Amino acid sequence: MEKTKKKRSTAVVILLFFIALLVLFYTINNIAAIYDKQKELASLHKLRDEKRLNVERLKRQLEAIVDDNYIEEFAQERLGLRRSSEILFYNNIYD
DSSP, X not given: OHHHHHHHHHHHHHHHHHHHHHHHHHHHHHHHHHHHHHHHHHHHHHHHHXXXXXXXXXXXXHHHXXXXXXXXXXXXXXXXXXXXXXXXXXXXXXO
């Protein structure tokens, strides 16, 4: 009878040991997953901040485009347009 109790208590101890190992394994695995998610979250926060800066830059560009001075400068420099009151002089000496 006593041998049976000893065998049973040994089996219980071994079973508890393996359960503890499983819990330890899953805990370590979850800690590693949490660490990876924290790194991913930090990366996403950085990306979000970069996108916010880009949005602010684009808003400033859009505000500048709506400005009359910017439109006039763009029309003159890039499109070659002038006001109707302006007179253009061309120098054809080197042609």
